[in-house]
Amino acid sequence: MTPSGEYVMAETGAASESDRLGLLESARDPRTIGRLRELGVGAGWRCLEVGAGRGSIARWLAERVTPAGSVVAADIDPRFLTDMPENVEVRRLDIREDEVEAGHYDLVHCRALLMHLPDPAQALARLAAALRPGGLLFAEEGDYGLYHYGGHPDARALTEGAHRALDAMTAAGVLNARFGRALPAMLSECGLQLHGSEIETGVSQPGEPHYEFMRSTVLESLPALLAAGVMDDANVERLESYFGQPGTIITGPSLVAAWGQRRA
Secondary structure, eight states, X not given: OOTTSOOTTTTSOHHHHHHHHHHHHHHHHHHHHHHHHHTTOOTTOEEEEESOXXXXXXXXXXXXXXXXXXXXXXXXXGGGOOSOXXXXXXXXXXXXXXXXXXXXEEEEEEESXXXXXXXXHHHHHHHHHTEEEEEEEEEEEEEOTTOEEESSXXXXXXXXXXXXXHHHHHHHTSOOTTOGGGHHHHHHHTTEEEEEEEEEXXXXXXXXXXXXXXXXXXXHHHHHHHHHTSOOHHHHHHHHHHHTSTTOEEEOOEEEEEEEEEOO
C-alpha cells in the first residue's frame, strides 16, 4: 500500500499487470501447488483464496475439490478472474474491511498479500476466523532480507539503494519488506496450531520467471515509488540500466510459507 492506502500496483495498466501476475504464477505456483498437495486438499473441501490475482491457484483448487467442493476466489481487484470453473465464486473483497464467513472453510490460502496491509495481524485473524474447526490456513509472504543485485557495475550501489528504499517503503506503509520472517509466529498468535513453515529464496537470471517477475514489479512500481518519495531519479536510471543488461543476477525476495490448523 502507498501512504494513501492504495495498493502500489493499482495504477498499472491491465495488460502489464496481467503479465506481471502471470510471471508470479510461473515463479511461485509449482511450490505453492506442491504444498497444497502435501496438505491433503481433496474432494469436497470448501476453499477461500484471498488475493487470487489471475486465478491460477483457485483454478487448481477447483479441480482438486470436485465434485462436491467449492472455491471462493477473492481479490480487491477481481478484473483478471474471468472464465473461472463453475464451482468457483469470484468475489471482490477488501480483507482490511470486509468480513468473510466465520467457521466455514476447510482451507484459506493467501500469497504476497499480508505484507501489503497496514494491519496484517487483523487481516490474519479475520482469515483464521473463517476456518471451520480443523480447517487449515496456508499463507505465503515475502521477505527481502537477502535481496541482492549482481553482475553489473552498479550492482553494489543498487543493492544498497534497494535496501534503503525497502526500509523507506516499510516506514511509509508501502509494504513491509521484512514481513515474511514474522509470519510463522503470527499464525500461532492468532490461535492456530502451527504445523509447519519453510523459506524459499530464488537466484535468477534474465529470461527466468523469478527475474522477469522482479523486473516487471520494480519497473512498473517506479512511478508510485517516486510519488511516495522512496525512490529518486538517479536510482531509476540505474535500475533501468541494470534490467537492460545481460548477465545480471538477482537474489530475489524469500518466500516464507507457514500453515496452521484451527483447533477443534
